[in-house]
Amino acid sequence: MIEDLKDTPVDAADPREPLIPVEPVDPPSSRFLYVDIAAMRAKQLRRGALPRLGADGHHPIKAERVAMEEVRKGLVTYDLPEFKPKKA
Secondary structure, eight states: OOSOOSOOOSBTTBTTOOOOOSSOOOOOSSHHHHHHHHHHHHHHHHTTOOOSSOSSSOOOSSHHHHHHHHHHTTOSOOOOOOOOOOOO
């Protein structure tokens, strides 16, 4: 569901730099989708992924709050599967 599940290095010179989208992603269309994306991102953060928020300003400490802020700011990309209507 989420594209870019792995924080791959942008440049070989700095392997600890998180992958950040060039343009912010549109916010999720529903609250359920927002929670689902943030939960997947929080799992990545708890497993050692680097936060994408940057060093400017005060940021939350909990992985769940960091993930929610990243999704809200459009720093986490996601991909939805194609909708296939049921045949009646």
